[in-house]
Amino acid sequence: MSETRKPIDSNEPLDTGHDYDGIREYDNALPNWWLATLYLSIVFAFGYWMYYHVIGTGQLQMEAYHAEMALAEAQQAERAAARGAVGDDELLAMASDGAKVDAGKAEYTTYCVACHGMSGEGGIGPNLTDDHWLHGAKPTEILKVISEGVPSKGMASWGPVLGADKVEKLTAFVITLKGKNVPGKAPEGMLVSD
Amino acid sequence: MAIRREKPSLEKLSMVGKDGSRQAIHPADVKGRFLRRRTIVYLLLIAIYVSLPFVEVGGRPAVFLDVGARQFFLFGATFNAQDFWLVVFLLAAIGFSLFFVTAWLGRVWCGWACPQTVFLEGVYRRIERWIEGPREKRIRLDAAPLSLEKAARKAAKHALFILVSLFLSHVLLSFFVSIGSLAEIVRQDPRENWVAFLWTMLVAAALYFNFAWFREQLCIVVCPYGRLQSALQDEHSLIIGYDTRRGEPRGKIRRSDRVSLPVVVGAPIQAEEPAKGDCVDCNRCVVVCPTGIDIRNGLQMECIGCARCIDACDDVMIKVGRPTGLIRYDSHNGLEGLPKKTVRPRLALYGAILLVACLGLVVGLGTRTPFEANLLRMRGAPFLIGEASIRNQFELHLVNKNPDASSFRVQVVNGDDRGMKVTMPHEDVELDSLQDYRLPIFVEVPKERFGGPFEVEVRVLDGGSERERTVRGTFLGPTASR
Numbered sequence: 001m002s003e004t005r006k007p008i009d010s011n012e013p014l015d016t017g018h019d020y021d022g023i024r025e026y027d028n029a030l031p032n033w034w035l036a037t038l039y040l041s042i043v044f045a046f047g048y049w050m051y052y053h054v055i056g057t058g059q060l061q062m063e064a065y066h067a068e069m070a071l072a073e074a075q076q077a078e079r080a081a082a083r084g085a086v087g088d089d090e091l092l093a094m095a096s097d098g099a100k101v102d103a104g105k106a107e108y109t110t111y112c113v114a115c116h117g118m119s120g121e122g123g124i125g126p127n128l129t130d131d132h133w134l135h136g137a138k139p140t141e142i143l144k145v146i147s148e149g150v151p152s153k154g155m156a157s158w159g160p161v162l163g164a165d166k167v168e169k170l171t172a173f174v175i176t177l178k179g180k181n182v183p184g185k186a187p188e189g190m191l192v193s194d
Numbered sequence: 195m196a197i198r199r200e201k202p203s204l205e206k207l208s209m210v211g212k213d214g215s216r217q218a219i220h221p222a223d224v225k226g227r228f229l230r231r232r233t234i235v236y237l238l239l240i241a242i243y244v245s246l247p248f249v250e251v252g253g254r255p256a257v258f259l260d261v262g263a264r265q266f267f268l269f270g271a272t273f274n275a276q277d278f279w280l281v282v283f284l285l286a287a288i289g290f291s292l293f294f295v296t297a298w299l300g301r302v303w304c305g306w307a308c309p310q311t312v313f314l315e316g317v318y319r320r321i322e323r324w325i326e327g328p329r330e331k332r333i334r335l336d337a338a339p340l341s342l343e344k345a346a347r348k349a350a351k352h353a354l355f356i357l358v359s360l361f362l363s364h365v366l367l368s369f370f371v372s373i374g375s376l377a378e379i380v381r382q383d384p385r386e387n388w389v390a391f392l393w394t395m396l397v398a399a400a401l402y403f404n405f406a407w408f409r410e411q412l413c414i415v416v417c418p419y420g421r422l423q424s425a426l427q428d429e430h431s432l433i434i435g436y437d438t439r440r441g442e443p444r445g446k447i448r449r450s451d452r453v454s455l456p457v458v459v460g461a462p463i464q465a466e467e468p469a470k471g472d473c474v475d476c477n478r479c480v481v482v483c484p485t486g487i488d489i490r491n492g493l494q495m496e497c498i499g500c501a502r503c504i505d506a507c508d509d510v511m512i513k514v515g516r517p518t519g520l521i522r523y524d525s526h527n528g529l530e531g532l533p534k535k536t537v538r539p540r541l542a543l544y545g546a547i548l549l550v551a552c553l554g555l556v557v558g559l560g561t562r563t564p565f566e567a568n569l570l571r572m573r574g575a576p577f578l579i580g581e582a583s584i585r586n587q588f589e590l591h592l593v594n595k596n597p598d599a600s601s602f603r604v605q606v607v608n609g610d611d612r613g614m615k616v617t618m619p620h621e622d623v624e625l626d627s628l629q630d631y632r633l634p635i636f637v638e639v640p641k642e643r644f645g646g647p648f649e650v651e652v653r654v655l656d657g658g659s660e661r662e663r664t665v666r667g668t669f670l671g672p673t674a675s676r
Contacts, residue, residue, distance in 0.1 A: 029214035114618055124617055
């Protein structure tokens, strides 16, 4: 390669005189499309700034986040309302609905017998047939235990596994066990008589 | 009547005019052994790309990247998002094979296998050549004022370009939706699959823009690999170069240079004439170059190693009766007449890292099971002390990564010697593809048999793949009294 390069005619680019270890800088024209990207981003930036910061039509990240969270909460409330809040009375009504109790029993024999016994007499888990309850005897309390579990005692949370519908049916079945007094594990918890 | 063009120089890019405008590069036709071989390679690569969507392995597309479902089918194997760590090794292997090949063979990737070159030279430039004619005609057509013929030729060319781009983008889409659903999607209203439709159109537009207009600027201005060349190559890497020692001083052949001419008695003595090099300065190597450089200026970052100048120069050398290889594949040292070397620390280092990456990939793929199994401790107390026994509560987290539903059998396989009692709701777990499940496992050991923490082994057998895996958890209890 030649050691010195001088502009020979007007076609030669302008040498800026910057020389770094033999790498020289020339003042060539940038490609027009390249410059166009610069000008377009300036135009875009102005539009962006107006949209988000001046006029405020657009939501900034935190606003968008809060809006989405509010929407999700509203949807959740709507879903809960559509389902109808499950209260003690509804669960008790389900406990006298044969089909629902049978469905609950099917879940029981799959998931619960290992700890609570074939007839609810208890094993690792407490006896479900006596009148003593560790975490409350009200239908909604039983539902809560099944759904959310009691981690400190080893009761798993079945809500995520079974879903709300099956948990309700299971609760209905467990309500029917109450008072059967199947001999098994000794009573635990508080005596609840109704 | 050739239109005068600016001579390529090292000071500026040929495709950018003085006013910054795009200067189209119209490479002249060339014939030769490297072009022939490259054509075969291009055809092969295009055939693979276009036919791959139709290939099935084990009843599924050979390549199907279902991004929406995060399922990736590659040559019979199924991967999901949990396998993403393998990509580290995959990218390292790809990256370092490029490094290795670059240090060894220079830009063979760029000239022979890069999709940009394969489709530009193998498809789009051929269409252009077919419709607009050879270099001189194309240059004249570009310079000519708008006429009916010019409009017709340009319209035909761009229509074909758009068609090809649409076809190629549909092929690309088929890797993401599978060819079966692609056939369905294209018959439906675009609004029903507007995301896929938009992607396909965007990709087609990008392909058209790139191959119709942007072209070699991608290699020179955009491609990071092209820019890394100077850091990866050394004086022993294979490049395409001009033999300055043999070629210079260049010059047109004059009658007086022809040694074969009979010596005429009494002719003027040519002693003043300096000895000429082999380069006849025919400019063929410049006009055939797809990036518009003069290879005789030395190795330049614009050179994509396509070897068109080799074919062009060899052709001329044969015609003027001089040895071929004035422009050739050689190392920098080879061209300078210095000792050549192939094995060197740079190559060994890149090779070693490449090997590690490949090894990681192979080991990762080999030990991978089509399901995930993790034995976790259930929330709450680490252990519970009952009347006669100590209880630990585990939870087995299972994820089915098989492409289909599968049933898993879970068994605790050790601890009989301790009188261990295992309770779990059920041993068999049925899971759909990519479904997950948490199975509680209660383990009890009689108090008097507990002599300190020990491992509980849980074996998971996957009925679908017939692969099994043993996961372990530690059984904890009160430490022995001192």
